[in-house]
Amino acid sequence: MSGNESAADVHTLVVDDEQEVADAYALRLRGYCDVETVYSGEAALSAVADTPVDIVLLDRHMPGMSGDDVLSELVARGYDGRVVMVTAVDPGIEVLDMPFDDYLCKPVDREDVRAVIDQQRRILAYETLGAYFSAEAKRAVLEAELDSETHREHERFVAVAEQAERLETRARRLLTDDEILAQFDEIDRGEM
Known part of the structure; x- marks a missing residue:
């Protein structure tokens, strides 16, 4: 688009x-x-x-x-x-x-x-984007900080990861320019 x-x-x-x-x-x-x-x-x-x-x-x-x-x-x-x-x-x-x-x-x-x-x-795209950023930031920081077995077995972590995936798919579908997603992905949320 x-x-x-x-x-x-x-x-x-x-x-x-x-x-x-x-x-x-x-x-x-x-x-x-x-x-x-x-x-x-x-x-x-x-x-x-x-x-x-x-x-x-x-x-x-x-x-x-x-x-x-x-x-x-x-x-x-x-x-x-x-x-x-x-x-x-x-x-x-x-x-x-x-x-x-x-x-x-x-x-x-x-x-x-x-x-x-x-x-x-446009409004829905940005609302979805905000929800995605929130869910993905949580998923990314926990994935970086916890061992893979801990987060893979935790129900709430799995639910947030699945939610982030759904929201990202919808945001990419609705956005005409996904530059903001690329900028979000460039932020290092690794070990503190």
Whole structure:
């Protein structure tokens, strides 16, 4: 990925009960990012549980499970991506208490929906990078200081090492420039 030209490695889920609307947003994103559409709140939760989703474009007003309900359930499940409400529901004061990351009022044109994907990709990349740096610094210093048998057999060390690996993979996928990762790798965290 170079610059703002593409967010191809970003996994985006468009959720809207109006199939034509969801498909229109997906069409605007086709070739720009990896996009999937679903047409209900229940299907959205299923999609997020089944595949890694970086950004959810979520309609608020849907029959059955509303977008507000989906948002609450995503938070309860520990969803670690970004949520953008894309809706015709005029926002009221209640949005102050809602844990979404951006709010777009319909209709949204092609440039704006792509811009919000790129913006949220960048934010998620840096959040992921921060979590990776924290986990990897702990893993690296313990690996340098302890004998290999001690850290290989310790459950928490193994969990942190696996978490660091997952976070690094996601950060590299989301970043357009991995120079910051190279700089992090150059820091000597060896014996003190």
